Amino acid sequence: MANTDPISVGVLFSTSGATATIERSQAFATFFAINEINAAGGICGRELLPVHYNPQGISQQYQALAERMIREDKVNVIFGCYMSSTRKAVIPVVEKWRKLLFYPTPYEGFEFSPHVIYTGAAPNQNSAQLADYMTRHFGARVYLIGCDYIYPYESNRIMSDFILEVPGGKKLAERYLPLDATEKDFLPIARDIKAKSPDFVFSTVVGKATRMLYQAYADIGMDAMKTPIASLTTCEAEAAEMGSRIAAGHFTSAPYFQSIQTAENQACLRKFREQYGDEIEPNMCWEAAYFQTHLFAEAMRAAGDDTYDVLLPHILGREHQALQGRVAINPANHHTLLHPRIGRVNHHGQFDIVAESAGVSPDPYLVTHTNETWRQFMMPEPQIG
Amino acid sequence: MANKGATGSRSTLELFRQLRQSRMTIFHPRDEKCSTLIQQLERIGCQTVSLWPPTAELPEKTDLVIFLLNAEASNRKKLPWLMPDSPIPLIGMIEYENPTILDTATTLGCHGILVSPTQPHGILSTLIMAIHHFHEVRTLQKRNQRLEQKLQAANEISAAQAILARARGISAIAAYKLMREQAMLKRVTVEEIARAIVHAEGTLFN
Structure with a gap:
């Protein structure tokens, strides 16, 4: 007798709070993938049923709601988390109950839990590339600015380390602001940037504060074409929020941009807009959330079950044709082989891809990001149209 | 710091x-x-x-x-x-x-x-x-060893200074100056001169 019971899966992204814009896109990417999976007959005839709670960007809520999904809704798998603090809050829960968390967000590395699959970029898949690209094209006198938490600290550490090894490299300042900083908080910093006149600004500002920084930067009269801001997280969603007049000229390093010109990517974006409208802007975190859900479904079809011990061997080593290119889960460290790209915002608020590479294996414990570890992959820069 | x-x-x-x-x-x-x-x-x-x-x-x-x-x-x-x-x-x-x-x-x-x-x-x-x-x-052990040697040498220098000052009826500072001159002349360290003086006194008077 075939089992036709639906399979509940947890979806733990905030639809309110400081990081809601990106987390909403991650939640909707997950729902979108689940709809596609169900439309194609589910998993061996069983429907996937998303159980979504809104943790409002609060770490304790992520922990409590993960516990609730597992105990009351009987989920074996959770797709969720954006900020590192929220992931750290959920890990003890999935470890205690022997469940699995899929985490679709770039983060600072130096972590491994047997109960997590990391599908966003590790520093060797975004920071190293950005540091090298920016120092080669703009210079190595850098102003660092970030939000006040672990991801910016570690990302800035990597960037500082890198620029100090470049001839003439200099860190002009390193400033941190709270997640709920307003434009008024950024104005004195923008003025300081103008006074110190760096070659580029490295920003690890995330969430709502992102727009405030870029806005203040434009208001103070900084020219993005001459002195751009380089980021690991600023994406199409933030570019749309701030408007292309402010966003144009700035850089981001990510494995995915909407502008990837493959038929699969463009068709997928059209289909997503038909179903969900224009409110959600697909971005790197959206893409990771989308492919990890499909990758989970493929693994579960092969495993026939979503309990941890049965499912995990089918996830480790699994390859999947994602929108960014072919990705694969590294069986040793649970992170994902990804395709680093450097994008520059154009006047339509989209990213022109100025450099891209073949797949780079994840190395979450890499400390020194030298050129040799990745430069061989970089392709000649395409002409920007 | x-x-x-x-x-x-x-x-x-x-x-x-x-x-x-x-x-x-x-x-x-x-x-x-x-x-x-x-x-x-x-x-x-x-x-x-x-x-x-x-x-x-x-x-x-x-x-x-x-x-x-x-x-x-x-x-x-x-x-x-x-x-x-x-x-x-x-x-x-x-x-x-x-x-x-x-x-x-x-x-x-x-x-x-x-x-x-x-x-x-x-x-x-x-x-x-x-x-x-x-x-x-390891670093502290090495430093400690160096300091012990220095301390030992300092003790010997001040003992030699006293011996020399007494024997010649000069001040301790003058005694040190004399030892340093001897060290330069013989191209050895002040510590070695001091050790020789202390040793000689032991041989002569004990």
Whole structure:
């Protein structure tokens, strides 16, 4: 007798709070993938049923709601988390109950839990590339600015380390602001940037504060074409929020941009807009959330079950044709082989891809990001149209 | 002090870099606990050699040893590399966190402890702290040795000064000046001149 019971899966992204814009896109990417999976007959005839709670960007809520999904809704798998603090809050829960968390967000590395699959970029898949690209094209006198938490600290550490090894490299300042900083908080910093006149600004500002920084930067009269801001997280969603007049000229390093010109990517974006409208802007975190859900479904079809011990061997080593290119889960460290790209915002608020590479294996414990570890992959820069 | 703090943080990064090139020897029975440990070491990027039972000779170019430390291990005949003034850091893997085992660990000269069964998290911190403190202690020991030598020399110089001042009826400062002149003339250190004076006095008057 075939089992036709639906399979509940947890979806733990905030639809309110400081990081809601990106987390909403991650939640909707997950729902979108689940709809596609169900439309194609589910998993061996069983429907996937998303159980979504809104943790409002609060770490304790992520922990409590993960516990609730597992105990009351009987989920074996959770797709969720954006900020590192929220992931750290959920890990003890999935470890205690022997469940699995899929985490679709770039983060600072130096972590491994047997109960997590990391599908966003590790520093060797975004920071190293950005540091090298920016120092080669703009210079190595850098102003660092970030939000006040672990991801910016570690990302800035990597960037500082890198620029100090470049001839003439200099860190002009390193400033941190709270997640709920307003434009008024950024104005004195923008003025300081103008006074110190760096070659580029490295920003690890995330969430709502992102727009405030870029806005203040434009208001103070900084020219993005001459002195751009380089980021690991600023994406199409933030570019749309701030408007292309402010966003144009700035850089981001990510494995995915909407502008990837493959038929699969463009068709997928059209289909997503038909179903969900224009409110959600697909971005790197959206893409990771989308492919990890499909990758989970493929693994579960092969495993026939979503309990941890049965499912995990089918996830480790699994390859999947994602929108960014072919990705694969590294069986040793649970992170994902990804395709680093450097994008520059154009006047339509989209990213022109100025450099891209073949797949780079994840190395979450890499400390020194030298050129040799990745430069061989970089392709000649395409002409920007 | 601020400057020292800055170099301190750089050297921690240096430790991370070294760690990725380190060769580690693991003396542990080949079981699940051992593979959890080795898998995490390899994720971190270390090179590992795993052996059981422990060998008297360490594999060539071993930078660090992690070894199973239990009652049987501590009763076993001495392993030459397991000694308090080991030239490389030693990390004991213990199953019981009790006074007997921890006392054994400190007596044997362990620089760090891992508690079995290990979790993937915690191993990196233990490695970094063990290596950091190992180097700190080595640096302090060397400095201490140098200071002891200096102190010894200072004692001899002041004794020689007193002898010379008494014998010649001159001031201590003049005595020191005289010793320094002699040192320059004979192309030896002031310490050696002082030692010769102290020695000569002992021979002449005792």
